[in-house]
Amino acid sequence: MQGKRNIAFDWLGREDPEDGPLAKRFHHLIDPKGTHAILGFACDAGITRNKGRSGAGYAPEAIRKALKNLAVGETNRAIADLGDIPVVDDALEAGQTLLAITLDKELRSHKRILVLGGGHETAFGSFSGLRLHYPEKRIGIINLDAHLDLRAPGAAGASSGTPFYQMRESDPINFDYLCLGIAEESNTAALLQRARDWGVKTITDHELIANPNIADTAIQNLIGRNDIIYLTIDLDVMPHYQMPGVSAPAARGVSFSTIERLVDVCLSASAAAGKPMPVADIVELSPPFDKDGTSATTAAFLARKILLAD
Ligand SMILES: [Mn+2]
Structure with a gap:
């Protein structure tokens, strides 16, 4: 039922005692006292309402499984697992509200919380949690x-296609949104017009393919003019052959190496400017459509990077 936190994941993983204490893997870092934390949002309702292929509700568990045996270098960071918020059937709004309340509470004791969606409806819960916790701060939004x-909620209400419209609606004056990797075939003229009207800065997939550094200045500018940074990664920004396990695989897409670099730029620029990134999320993984677990592993690489960065 709604409201119950599922904390059942088994973090027991591979051990290599013959290699000594440096043979450390992600599962060794899991500790309730962690400054950085993982929170799952097991939700299919947003993608179902958006007429997509369901399966994102299985993503938090699949990403944890892909994470647990990754090598983590020599870090001593502790990482807490805050469990999952399960969204039953169509209870999307109640799930987003619970995600926001949970983030607000857990941000008292954690420096960064990485939310594992769910579809992109996860983002409205993540942003609402940040807003609850930091009512006066300027929040810069970076979406890959x-x-x-940016679609307006229709008859079915909010969905995985509407989160940034909802964020703007909740605070039109301070809406500051940078979207990296958009495909011309996947955004109608109505949405592109809305983005221009609302001062959204966009960089296309073509532009990033031609020049992987092209977004760096826009990222630095957004970080510079805000107090805190919210990073949201929709895995469907990557090409279908690297990211088959999503509702809407991309025919073109921005390569994993470029996405990984963009995440690095966001993390290092926010740290250098002293602008924290208290919440980030990784959304839209759909394990039923994955191939050999590669999509989950790709998501786990990004999760590892965000959780190990300062
Ligand atoms: Mn999206």
């Missing part, structure tokens, strides 16, 4: 995505 996700 093939889609603007």
Whole structure:
């Protein structure tokens, strides 16, 4: 039922005692006292309402499984697992509210919380949690995505296609949104027009393919003019052959190496400017459509990077 936190994941993983104490893997870092934390949002309702292929509700568990045996270098960071918020059937709004309340509470004791979606409806819960916790701060939004996700909620209500529209609606004056990787085939003229009207800065997949550094200045500018940074990664920004396990695989897409670099730029620029990134999320993984677990592993590489960075 809604409201119950599922904390059942088994973090027992591979051990290599013959290699000594440096043979450390991600599962060794899991500790309730962690400054950085993972929180799952096991939700299919947003993608179902958006007429997509369901399966994202299985993503938090699949990403944890892909994470647990990754090598972690020599870090001593402790990472808490805050469990999952399960969203039953169509209870999307109640799930987003619970995600926001949970983030607000857990941000008292954690420096960064990485939310594992769910579809992109996860983002409205993540942003609402940040807003609850930091009512006066300017929040800069960076989205890596093939889609603007700026659609107006229709008859079915909010969905995985509407989170940034909802964020703007909740605070039109301070809305500061940078979207990297959009595909011209995946965003109607109505959405592109809305983005221009609302001062959204966009960089296309073509532009990033031609020049992987092209977004660096826009990222630094957004970080510079805000107090805190919210990073949201929609895995469908990557090409289908690297990211088959999503509702909407990309025919073109921005390569994993470029996405990984963009995440690095966001993390290092926010740290250098002293602008924290208290919440980030990784959304849209759909394990039923994955191939050999490679999509989950790709998501886990990004999760590891965000959780090990300062
Ligand atoms: Mn999206």
